[in-house]
Amino acid sequence: MKWKRSERLVDMTRYLLESPHELIPLTKFSERYESAKSSISEDLTIIKATFEETGAGKLVTVTGAAGGVKFIPKMGDLEVREVISLLMDELGHSDRLLPGGYLFMADLLGNPYIMDCVGKVFASRFSDTEIDVIMTVATKGIPIAHAIARHLNVPVVIVRRDSKVTEGSTVSINYVSGSTRRIQTMMLSKRSMKSGQKVLITDDFMKAGGTMVGMKHLLEEFGCELAGTAVLVEAEHHEEVILDNYSSLVKLLSVNEKNRTIVLSEGNYFLEGGK
């Protein structure tokens, strides 16, 4: 195949989108397309300008012998606000109200388009943070963790509340649930993480933050470091949140089971601490 510029642009765009946060040497492209590096550079200039104009992300060029190009997914504030407003529209429906004032969210967490948006938002938020691993607790945080992971190009590890033979040996901790004050256990496969790794923790819902703090203690048991916390929905509550830094997209201010109303606001994504 003899590659024309138009075909190179299509294929390179796909290649870059499928390889976020990966440094691609220019020689890789010049070999693939049997084209001079100068032509490849011109192609990349077009892609870079278009990505920036449309809010797809940044193309970062690293010069020198070990150089190349890297695609960093990065949404603009406008696009982030659109995602948050989509989430608030969806979450505000009164038929989501469950007994006890809980919200039904399984359909949102099962929607691949919405999860991809959420993943891109948090990947944008943490695009300049060094992250080696994303950690979540089974079950509902898994789609969010994987959506972020794909855009940051890092692995996901899953904390469980029960031990399974397929996990091999595990490290487990006891922690106190923030809202119910009950003692619970969580565990993680010993071979999931290496000492010194930087960990982003994520979950679908946070009230007092007990589960998040549990994950923080667990990753410390591995000699790892907390790099950030990403929460889809945080709930207003009377006690203090026991976690300092986190970024949330939506805040659940109140629910009224009798009148079946749900009051939401934007999370702290755009505020100090969240951003």
Added chain:
Amino acid sequence: MKWKRSERLVDMTRYLLESPHELIPLTKFSERYESAKSSISEDLTIIKATFEETGAGKLVTVTGAAGGVKFIPKMGDLEVREVISLLMDELGHSDRLLPGGYLFMADLLGNPYIMDCVGKVFASRFSDTEIDVIMTVATKGIPIAHAIARHLNVPVVIVRRDSKVTEGSTVSINYVSGSTRRIQTMMLSKRSMKSGQKVLITDDFMKAGGTMVGMKHLLEEFGCELAGTAVLVEAEHHEEVILDNYSSLVKLLSVNEKNRTIVLSEGNYFLEGGK
């Protein structure tokens, strides 16, 4: 912004890749780029040829008033074999062997690149099958289900073994685990599926197929129909597999705990029944 062809090609490629299995009217593109439909058609011809040449997938054009263009992720056999061979290389390492002859796979299931490949393989396999929902059982099937779902553009529903208040009311069934012959329970939120939907079931590992058959019975309780079964790894075993049609990528033929050997082969993806 005045769009040049080169910029349109980059942006349209991204748009199509992010909207698989979605019919996009040409007017959408001609409005976005303020360009004549004839120019858009020429752009799409270039993208179509490049996607087909590189094994990215197909662009299907639907003519008429309700027409448009649809991107169908479709891997070639060569690319599928590369994914299968990558999986076999990874799974064959003797340090995956766990007591009882189980294989540690959490790292593969937590790798977003590998999950994306697996998702694309199964999305290719079922690209011509009518599928409304992907169903899996917590916890390990979730990354696979979401990876397939993103490429097929359909929602994921997650069957659980325990009931949680955040699921709302549930439908539950008892089933007999294929290999241990124990009676187990699985349940699914009542509002997860509508009667008449076509369901693809998926999981990371299948031995006798008991869990899969349990999911089949559960979806029948919802008045839904089994559309297909996708399995990452199937294990050889003496009794008959109690599920007729399934597609697997890798087959675990035998493990020897003493010598620490793992014998694998290709799954049935390319065989009658699997394909």
